[in-house]
Amino acid sequence: MKKKIISMALAAITAFSLAACSGDTAPTTPAGTDAGDGEQATEAGTEAVTPAEGVTGDASEVKIGVILVGDENEGYTYAHIDGVKKAAEAVGIPADNILWKYSIPEDESCYDAAIDLVDQGCTAVFSNSYGHQSFMQKAAEEEPDVQFVSMTGDTAAMSGLDNFSNAFTNIYEARYVSGIVAGMKIAELVDAGELSDANFDADGNVKIGYVGAYPYAEVVSGYTAFYLGVKSVYDKVSMEVIYTNSWFDIAAEGEAANSLMADGCVVIGQHADSTGAPTAVQSALDSGKVAYSVGYNVDMLGVAPTAALTSATNNWSVYYTEAFKDVVNGEKIPTDWAKGYTEDAVAITTLGESCAAGTQEKVDEAIAAIKDGSLHVFDTDTFTVDGAKVDSALVDMDGDFENDDEEAVSDGYFHESELRAAPSFYLRIDGITELTAE
Amino acid sequence: MSDNSAVKDPFIRVVKRGDMKSGPKICIRIGSVVVSLIVCGILINVITGLNPVAVYVTMFKGAFGSTRRSFATIREMMMLACVAIGLAPAFKMKFWNIGAEGQILIGGIVSAGCMINLNMLPTFPLLIIMFATSAAAGALWALLPAVFKAKWNTNETLFTLMMNYVAIQLTSFFVSKWENPKGSNTVGIINSNTQAGWFPEIFGQKYTLNIILVVTLAILMWVYLKYTKHGYEIAVVGDSENTARYAGISVSKVIIRTMLLSGAVCGIAGFLAVSGASHTISTSTAGGRGFTAIIVAWLAKFNSFYMLLIALLLAFLGSGATEIASKCKLNDYASDMIIGIILFFILASEFFINYRLVFRKHAKEEA
Numbered sequence: 001m002k003k004k005i006i007s008m009a010l011a012a013i014t015a016f017s018l019a020a021c022s023g024d025t026a027p028t029t030p031a032g033t034d035a036g037d038g039e040q041a042t043e044a045g046t047e048a049v050t051p052a053e054g055v056t057g058d059a060s061e062v063k064i065g066v067i068l069v070g071d072e073n074e075g076y077t078y079a080h081i082d083g084v085k086k087a088a089e090a091v092g093i094p095a096d097n098i099l100w101k102y103s104i105p106e107d108e109s110c111y112d113a114a115i116d117l118v119d120q121g122c123t124a125v126f127s128n129s130y131g132h133q134s135f136m137q138k139a140a141e142e143e144p145d146v147q148f149v150s151m152t153g154d155t156a157a158m159s160g161l162d163n164f165s166n167a168f169t170n171i172y173e174a175r176y177v178s179g180i181v182a183g184m185k186i187a188e189l190v191d192a193g194e195l196s197d198a199n200f201d202a203d204g205n206v207k208i209g210y211v212g213a214y215p216y217a218e219v220v221s222g223y224t225a226f227y228l229g230v231k232s233v234y235d236k237v238s239m240e241v242i243y244t245n246s247w248f249d250i251a252a253e254g255e256a257a258n259s260l261m262a263d264g265c266v267v268i269g270q271h272a273d274s275t276g277a278p279t280a281v282q283s284a285l286d287s288g289k290v291a292y293s294v295g296y297n298v299d300m301l302g303v304a305p306t307a308a309l310t311s312a313t314n315n316w317s318v319y320y321t322e323a324f325k326d327v328v329n330g331e332k333i334p335t336d337w338a339k340g341y342t343e344d345a346v347a348i349t350t351l352g353e354s355c356a357a358g359t360q361e362k363v364d365e366a367i368a369a370i371k372d373g374s375l376h377v378f379d380t381d382t383f384t385v386d387g388a389k390v391d392s393a394l395v396d397m398d399g400d401f402e403n404d405d406e407e408a409v410s411d412g413y414f415h416e417s418e419l420r421a422a423p424s425f426y427l428r429i430d431g432i433t434e435l436t437a438e
Numbered sequence: 439m440s441d442n443s444a445v446k447d448p449f450i451r452v453v454k455r456g457d458m459k460s461g462p463k464i465c466i467r468i469g470s471v472v473v474s475l476i477v478c479g480i481l482i483n484v485i486t487g488l489n490p491v492a493v494y495v496t497m498f499k500g501a502f503g504s505t506r507r508s509f510a511t512i513r514e515m516m517m518l519a520c521v522a523i524g525l526a527p528a529f530k531m532k533f534w535n536i537g538a539e540g541q542i543l544i545g546g547i548v549s550a551g552c553m554i555n556l557n558m559l560p561t562f563p564l565l566i567i568m569f570a571t572s573a574a575a576g577a578l579w580a581l582l583p584a585v586f587k588a589k590w591n592t593n594e595t596l597f598t599l600m601m602n603y604v605a606i607q608l609t610s611f612f613v614s615k616w617e618n619p620k621g622s623n624t625v626g627i628i629n630s631n632t633q634a635g636w637f638p639e640i641f642g643q644k645y646t647l648n649i650i651l652v653v654t655l656a657i658l659m660w661v662y663l664k665y666t667k668h669g670y671e672i673a674v675v676g677d678s679e680n681t682a683r684y685a686g687i688s689v690s691k692v693i694i695r696t697m698l699l700s701g702a703v704c705g706i707a708g709f710l711a712v713s714g715a716s717h718t719i720s721t722s723t724a725g726g727r728g729f730t731a732i733i734v735a736w737l738a739k740f741n742s743f744y745m746l747l748i749a750l751l752l753a754f755l756g757s758g759a760t761e762i763a764s765k766c767k768l769n770d771y772a773s774d775m776i777i778g779i780i781l782f783f784i785l786a787s788e789f790f791i792n793y794r795l796v797f798r799k800h801a802k803e804e805a
Contacts, residue, residue, distance in 0.1 A: 071769050102763045106624065107723070108716040112510045113760070119504055134626035134718070141630075214623065 057328040059092035062124075063099060064327065065117030067110060067136075069129035071102040074248075075298040076273050080128045080151070083316025090317070091324040106131025114139035118146050124327040126151060126320075140164040147333050149323060151316075152218075154422035156335050165333045167319050168421040170340025172225035174312035175269075176377045177366050178294045178348050179229020181310045181359055182208065182267045185292055187234045188356035189266065194290055198264040205238040205431070209260030211270040211277045213247045215434065221416060221425035222271045225377050226294070226312075227432055230267070232382070233362065239432045240265060250276040257281055261291050267309075269294045278304035292354060299349040311349045318345040338417035341370045378414035383429040390414070395424040451796045463791055470787030471751075474780040481775070486768065493766055497773075500761020501754045513645045513715055515753035516652040519746050520710055521731035523652070523659045524576075524703030526740040527696045529732070530663060532676045535697070537583065537598025538704045539728030540605030543721075544579045545572035545708025547612050550719035553628045553635035553712070554616060564635050568709055576705015577698045579605065584697030588690030602728070609721045616719075625718045637714040648714045655703060656742035663740060672696055704728070737784055752777065 066084055070077035081100075088098050099120055101113040110132045117125050118139070124147040127136050133153040140148040140161050149165045150156065156166040186206050189195055201207055208230060212219040227239045240263065242256040253276030257268045261284050268291065270277045281293040282304035293304050295311035319337060326333045339345045351359055369375035380390050393409045408415050408424065416425050428434070479490030501511045521538050528535035552568045559567070583597035618626040629635060640646035663669040671692050674682045679689050711723050730752060738744030759773030 071763070073769070100764045101760060102769060104760070105722060105725075107718065107720065107725075109760075112506075115506060116504075116510075119506060131624045134624070134630065138627055138630060 055091055055325055055328055057330055059324075059328045060094055060097070062093055062324075062328050063097045063120065063122045064088070064093065064324065065099045065101070065114070065120070065122035065125040067101045067104050067113050067117070067125065067127040067132060069104060069106065069127075069132070074273075077102075077128060079297060079314060080316050083314075083318075083320045084126075086317035087320030087324050090321050091328060093324060093328070104132070106135075108135065110135035111138055114148065115143070118143050122146065124149070124323070124333070126323070128152070137161070137164055147327065149333060151319075152422065154420060157420055162332065165335050165337070166421045167323070167334075167337040168417065168423070169314045169316070169319065169345045170338055170417050171312060171314055171346050172221050172377055172416055172423065172425070173340035173370050174314075174346035174348055175222050175225040176229035176232075176370075177363055178269070178310050178312040179226040179231075180233055180362055180366050181229075181348065181351065181355060182226070182269065182292070182294050183230040183233025183237075184356040184359045184362055185309055185354070186230065186237065186266060189290060190234070195266065196290075199266050199290065200264075201238050203236075203238070205236045206234065206266055207264045208237055208239045208267045208269070209257070209263070209265030210239055210241045211253050211256040211260070211268060211272055212241050212243045213272045214245060215243055217426045218423045219243075219271045220428070221423035222312075223269065223432065224383075224425060224427070224429055226269045227429075228377060228379075228382055229366075231431070232366075237431070241432060241434045243434070244272055246272070248273045250274040250279075253277045254280040257293075258284070261289060266290055267292050267294060270296050273297055275300060275303045278308050282307040295349075301350070301352055304352075306352070306354050308352045309355050310351050313347050313349055315345050315347055318343050336421040338421040341367055376413035378416055378425060380409060380412055380414065383431075385427050385429055387430060390427060393427060395419060395426075447798055449798050451798075452793045453796050455792060455794050458791055466787050466791055467784065470783040471780060474783035477783070478776045478779050481779070482768075482772070486766075486772075488766055488768070493762055493768070496762050496765045497755070497758025500759075500765075501757035503761075507757065509643060509645050511750075511753050511757040513648055514756060515746070515749045516645070516648045517707060517710055517715065518727055518731055518734060518752060519749035520652045520655060520707040521704055521727050522734035522738070522745045522749060523655050523742060524700050524707060525731050525735045526659060526700075526738075526742070526745065527663060527669075527672055528580075528700040529735050530676050530740045531672045531693065531696050533584075533587065533693060533697065533700075534595040535580065535583075535598050535700055536595055536732070537580065537601045537728070538707075538731055539724045539726070540598070540602035541576040541579045541701045541704035542708040542711065542724040542728055543602075543605040543609050545576040545705030546712045546719050546723045547609060547708075548572045548575040548705070549635070549709045549712040550612070550616070550625065550628060553717075557629050557632060557634035559634070561634065561636075561638055565637070565713065568635060568713055569706065572705045572709035573702040574705070576708060577702040580697045580701025580704070581694065584694045587697075588693040606721050609719065609723070613720060624720065627717045628719075629717070635713055636717055645714065648710060651706075651710065651714075653746075655706070656746060659703075660742035663742075668692075668695070733781060737781075737788075751780070755780070 068077045068080060072078050072081055084098060088095065099117055099122060101117065104110050104113050106129060110127060114125050114136055126149045128151045130152045133150040133155060136148045136150045137155060137159055140163050144163055147163045147165065149167060152168050153166040156164045190206065195206065199207055210223045210226065212223055223241055230237050240260060242260060244252040244256055246252060253270065253272050253274050257277035257280040260268055261281065268277050268281050273296065278293040278295050278300040281291045284291045285307045291307065292309050293300060293307045294309050297313055298311060300308035300311055318339065323333045348363070366375060390409060392407060393414060395406055395408045406419050408419060414425055417423055482488055482490045482493055500507065502508045521542060525535055525538055549568045549572045552564065552571060556564055556567065579601060583594050583601060586592040586597060587594045613623065613625055616625045617623055637644065637647040663672065671687050674685060674687060675689055675692050682689050708723070712719055716723065734745050734748045734752065737748050755773060755777045762768045762773060
């Protein structure tokens with residue numbers, strides 16, 4: 001009898017542990033909600049939506065499936081949901097014809113979800129996380145009449161499938177512009193004499209830091225663009241990068257920011273999805289340290305009102321609008337899509353109150369130059385690798401993971417995201433040190 | 439009972455029931471599920487204002503709305519049931535094997551390794567090799583805590599739990615070793631073109647072999663626990679180790695043998711997850727099933743067929759969850775809540791099957 005009670009108690013405990021476990025694996029976190037000032041982040045996108053011009057098919061008949069790694073409580077997925085809704089409205093697809101699959105993990109559930117969406121009559125299925133890719137590709141092989149898009153993926157071109165595509169924004173352009181914002185701040189701090197010796201390295205460069213997720217090309221491309229943006233305003237800077245080996249880890253990102261600041265870094269950029277770094281920077285600033293933050297995805301002013309300068313952000317509705325139009329018109333979605341400022345697919349969020357005077361003008365100038373093609377982010381005149389100018393960089397196009405296929409450097413710049421949608425800039429340029437690489 | 443003691447008599451007393459007939463037992467269990475659904479319905483309605491019946495209908499459609507959906511649900515059910523079948527002998531022996539999660543992962547790693555390295559073999563021998571090696575790997579993973587328990591009486595709950603973390607780290611190691619594309623930190627679908635090492639379609643269905651395998655295991659385990667000498671020894675050791683020793687049963691031998699079996703079946707569950715469902719390996723391959731299955735095994739009182747039923751209930755709730763998130767704008771926490779409430783009521787029903795409440799007045803009459 002006693003044993004029965006014990007066993008029941010145990011089962012109850014395990015029931016609790018089950019609840020705890022499923023809590024762990026859920027991609028959403030309460031902190032994500034804190035960070036989710038998504039309305040602000042995507043405000044920049046509202047005016048970018050174009051009216052339903054160029055739609056020739058009957059939009060009311062089209063059904064579109066969307067597979068999301070999280071739900072609206074997570075900043076990254078929220079931005080996608082927002083983009084899809086705006087695009088559907090712009091193209092004229094009724095809200096009920098968008099079928100959502102929330103919180104789909106990166107395993108066979110993604111395949112199940114994709115096939116299920118096809119069964120429900122969707123003619124195009126989109127997934128928003130990199131890890132969904134191989135399951136989307138599998139579904140694409142089996143359902144040749146339906147178009148599948150793996151956002152942020154990179155294997156569509158080499159898959160040889162007509163109905164499988166990848167898409168990404170030229171987020172590096174927005175990172176470059178966010179670097180300009182940081183550079184203006186650094187110039188101001190130096191002029192005002194607010195920096196101490198600890199903020200300079202042995203060569204007299206101002207130290208800045210960057211919290212990266214993984215040592216992948218996507219991150220390398222991003223931090224290099226950010227660094228070059230800073231450098232375009234204030235030349236004497238050096239940057240340290242710390243990887244957290246996770247896309248979303250509030251504690252690790254905060255810790256990385258703290259150790260960068262302890263090392264004397266004045267501005268902390270990030271390519272990770274949480275508010276960990278800006279929060280850490282804000283509390284350092286409040287305690288009297290000179291430190292500022294440049295975020296990603298969402299406006300960080302909510303968690304770092306005086307420390308946050310701006311965030312680089314995607315405006316997914318631009319892509320979804322183009323892709324939905326193709327679906328409605330019965331055309332093929334481009335295999336590789338990557339656009340940036342030219343179509344307003346990327347942006348930076350509202351400038352924080354701590355930004356230096358004249359920042360907005362400088363930002364507008366850079367954006368205009370990127371749009372008219374006079375400014376290239378990866379201009380080979382602006383950086384060196386091992387002390388030498390780069391005149392050739394081959395990138396991998398056939399999926400053997402050797403960067404040996406196509407030349408990306410021509411006309412004096414590295415053609416990022418032109419050969420394929422996913423970022424491919426992998427050069428480690430001078431002035432940037434990776435403190436923890438795998 | 440004297441008048442004096444009657445004053446102190448508690449208002450409610452809990453009294454053990456005699457053995458209940460199976461008819462009323464089943465009624466109580468079904469009743470508890472019905473009551474839990476009503477409570478969930480009221481909660482759903484109060485919190486979200488949705489019509490609970492519509493929510494349940496949506497859940498049902500999500501789990502069984504089409505043939506493909508039904509088979510996905512059944513695949514999940516078989517996966518969960520397989521782990522529960524593996525855990526049953528260990529828990530019946532009162533060996534707290536919290537390490538199924540790790541045993542699944544180890545079986546999964548071995549299966550994935552075979553798929554990657556032996557993909558030149560024909561399907562049938564490859565599947566046999568994968569089955570055998572993943573069972574062996576799971577068994578070895580369980581052997582370690584079993585030997586320590588049998589020889590030095592270490593705490594198996596902590597030991598098996600810690601082994602999970604080791605298994606997760608090992609999985610991360612192999613994921614980065616096998617990652618495809620490089621730098622993606624995912625293995626991707628293994629042998630996507632050749633389908634080497636995948637469960638073949640039988641009767642036009644991808645998951646037929648999953649069903650055959652798990653149902654066979656269920657029957658074998660039922661026979662093993664109920665009708666064999668080993669099964670009897672497990673029951674005796676579980677009830678009282680001293681009695682077992684007195685009866686001449688070698689407790690340490692039974693512990694080691696049973697854990698080898700338990701780990702082997704959990705390893706097979708890993709094989710099922712990799713070869714029969716995801717065709718990839720990641721740290722989330724086990725996906726918490728190692729813990730959920732403990733509930734399945736206990737609620738079913740280690741009866742294979744009840745385990746299948748309870749696994750079906752949980753798989754149904756899981757599949758339904760995605761659908762209500764999509765259609766009713768309730769996120770997956772809502773279905774976690776529903777699962778929690780239903781499990782709570784099922785557990786409570788066990789209490790009422792074993793005990794009854796006696797109020798003071800009745801107690802007097804009985805006395």
